[in-house]
Amino acid sequence: MEASTATGRPPIADVLREAIRQGLLEPGQPLIQTAIAEAMGVSRIPVREALYTLAAEGVVTFGDDGGARVTSLSxxxxxxxxxxxxxxxxxxxxxxxxxxxxxxxxxxxxxxxxxxxxxxxxxxxxxxxxxxxxxxxxxxxxxxxxxxxxxxxxxxxxxxxxxxxxxxxxxxxxxxxxxxxxxxxxxxxxxxxxxxxxxxxxxxxxxxxxxxxxxAEPRETTQAAARALAQRLGA
Amino acid sequence: MEASTATGRPPIADVLREAIRQGLLEPGQPLIQTAIAEAMGVSRIPVREALYTLAAEGVVTFGDDGGARVTSLSxxxxxxxxxxxxxxxxxxxxxxxxxxxxxxxxxxxxxxxxxxxxxxxxxxxxxxxxxxxxxxxxxxxxxxxxxxxxxxxxxxxxxxxxxxxxxxxxxxxxxxxxxxxxxxxxxxxxxxxxxxxxxxxxxxxxxxxxxxxxxAEPRETTQAAARALAQRLGA
DNA sequence: TTGCAATTCAGTGTATACACTGTATGCTCA
DNA sequence: TGAGCATACAGTGTATACACTGAATTGCAA
Structure with a gap:
């Protein structure tokens, strides 16, 4: 693939891909366009293009709300x-x-x-x-x-x-x-x-x-959520 | 893949992908952003995003000049x-x-x-x-x-x-x-x-x-070009 | 006519600006 | 107090506008 060569230029996709691959950005983490744009010193346009590239590669997933996240695999x-x-x-x-x-x-x-x-x-x-x-x-x-x-x-x-x-x-x-x-x-x-x-x-x-x-504690997610809810209600 | 579901919404990528797959757009054919945008009734932005998506999928290739073409395979x-x-x-x-x-x-x-x-x-x-x-x-x-x-x-x-x-x-x-x-x-x-x-x-x-x-006639391309040139010169 | 330079033009890359959507927040009223 | 509604906000989607590049074209001089 050789990354940028095949797909087109913007190194932004490469940077993000690297960050995701190395685990600097964790699976499930939201990828906010404005935040990335600001961090990279560019506008949202090239960021969006990078996100679409990465989505096609599978490492980024767009949710129903339109927001992009680092792909999370079962x-x-x-x-x-x-x-x-x-x-x-x-x-x-x-x-x-x-x-x-x-x-x-x-x-x-x-x-x-x-x-x-x-x-x-x-x-x-x-x-x-x-x-x-x-x-x-x-x-x-x-x-x-x-x-x-x-x-x-x-x-x-x-x-x-x-x-x-x-x-x-x-x-x-x-x-x-x-x-x-x-x-x-x-x-x-x-x-x-x-x-x-x-x-x-x-x-x-x-x-x-x-x-x-x-x-690990079983049913981590729901049970933790339940506990958190209980705690909030109790407090 | 289910196309648009995974990558993100714009149906533009789907339309182009279909056109390419069905051979309506031939391998090597340039994909001009402005032309596509106009034909689809949108601005160049969503077209660009579609092109990046397709480039990551491999069906579109960006050349050194920045222009996108339908991928041509040996x-x-x-x-x-x-x-x-x-x-x-x-x-x-x-x-x-x-x-x-x-x-x-x-x-x-x-x-x-x-x-x-x-x-x-x-x-x-x-x-x-x-x-x-x-x-x-x-x-x-x-x-x-x-x-x-x-x-x-x-x-x-x-x-x-x-x-x-x-x-x-x-x-x-x-x-x-x-x-x-x-x-x-x-x-x-x-x-x-x-x-x-x-x-x-x-x-x-x-x-x-x-x-x-x-x-087929060997050296199709150059020979055809030569013939075309000859014809022009002759006219 | 030929060679070369200046100019136009086609096309891309990106920033800004605005519209839209869903969500959260806070306010009112029962 | 609690439910419902209006408002504000965060975030995305896209159009417009401008800058840049390389290639074709024209104009000029020899």
Whole structure:
């Protein structure tokens, strides 16, 4: 996708996309045009255009009231997106293996090695960049676009996996193996690794979700609301 | 995707998307904001927003000069998209088989039967609607979004297949088989049919492309330009 | 006639201004 | 006190207006 190149210029969409992907803007958070415009030092017009772009990409959702919010995904949707990601990524493997030059392989290896002992936040960023690079290498523009879109949608949710579960170590091990597979020109191995990569992260996220379900107070939203209401009435 | 629902209201994007998908606006054709605005009876602002939406969907491309055009795909890209379509569609099969009620099956059958002897243009429209319906039934929103996006991109190119090659008959036969598979709750069969469906169309398109390459006058564009120039000079 | 410069023009990018909608606030009246 | 109504406000949707850019066109000089 390469962001601004394909869709049109305004970097505003890029800034917002980044902020959403990195979790600086949380899912469900309202995106007020005037506020964004002011913060960015532009009028509402380019902001609106950015919001429409992001809405088409799925990371922003317009509600019935016309207001835009950061897209909020259900666990089922996140799960679905992980499946989609695995499917599309795996299919790109032959292209990657075919197109990667020795130089590319060396750069990938350097990239992966530089990730070995990073804090979760930085690692997540590098991880994102690494996968985009793989997409690029595949030479399949539309597969790459699709995968990038999916990645942007998942990111705010998958960071949890890294931070909480120290998934990072396992993922790194797989990254190293991927580089080996590419160097060995073994497309099937790479595809398998990519599939497994997603599958494991997906499992981890599911476990985390159910764990959280059990641990955290159940029926959080409605019960909390009820409690708040009761408190207000009581006060 | 359900078009306007997800992205935000302006029906302008829907109108343009339809026009592009149906080939009323040809690939490569410039989309002049003022012209569209005037034709639609609105100002340029909502037109711009629509263009940004469509650019993010891929059906419109902004050039370096800032101008928007109907996206033009290379044969390789079309081929890639057919592969992607097959991949995503097949993965939706289990969902379709699981969710389709008896009523859904009956409606699908009616839909397919009503397509049996239609002119290519109408058939293409129904075909599009039919596949969207399958996506909807799968219950997989993001797979459905992705597949719809791909469909929108391919449509202007795949119509050729139907019109020129009488592919329609084969496709119809497969549609009937798909309904049977759904009724029999055979997800694997449905997945196979969907894969084959795309695969055959893709093959037909490839053959058509190479055929055209051989048949049509080579270097069409430059030669036509040369002829036009010659004619002008002669007059 | 040809080459070049100045000018016009077509088209886009964005700011400002105004209209509309839903919601919250506060006021009145029973 | 509480229900109902009017007003104010926050936010969005869109039209108009102006600035900018690159390309075509014209006019001029050699």
């Amino acid at each position: 666990p089922a949707e996140v799960d679905e997106l992980w499946t989609l990601r695995a499917l599309v990524e795996a299919e790109m493997a032959p292209g990657v293996v075919r197109n990667a030059t020795e130089r590319d392989v060396a750069e990938l290896r350097a990239l992966v090695e530089a990730m070995d002992d990073l804090d979760p936040a930085t690692w997540s960023e590098r991880n994102y960049a690494l996968h985009l690079e793989l997409y690029r290498l595949s030479g399949l523009r539309h597969f790459a676009d699709t995968a990038e879109r999916v990645l942007n949608l998942i990111e705010p949710y998958s960071r949890v996996v890294v931070t909480v579960l120290h998934e990072q170590t396992e993922a790194q091990a797989e990254h190293h193996q991927m580089v080996e597979a590419i160097e060995a020109r073994d497309a099937d191995a790479l595809a398998g690794l990519l599939r497994h990569h997603s599958h494991r992260a997906r499992q981890a996220l599911l476990e985390y979700a159910t764990e959280r379900e059990r641990t | 044969p390789a890209e079309v081929d890639e998209l057919w592969t992607l379509r097959a991949l995503v569609e097949a993965e939706m099969a289990p969902g379709v088989v699981r969710n389709a009620t008896e009523r859904d099956v009956a409606e699908l059958r009616a839909l397919v039967e009503a397509m049996d002897d239609l002119d290519p243009a109408t058939w293409s429209e129904r075909n599009y609607a039919l596949h969207l319906e399958l996506y909807r039934l799968s219950g997989l929103r993001h797979f459905a979004d992705t597949a719809e996006r791909v469909l929108n991109l391919i449509e202007p190119y795949s119509r050729v297949v139907v019109t020129v090659l009488h592919e329609q008959t084969e496709a119809q036969a497969e549609h009937h088989q798909m309904v049977e598979a759904i009724e029999a709750r055979d997800a694997d069969a449905l997945a196979g049919l969907l894969r084959h469906h795309s695969h055959r169309a893709r093959q037909a398109l490839l053959e058509y492309a190479t055929e055209r390459e051989r048949t």
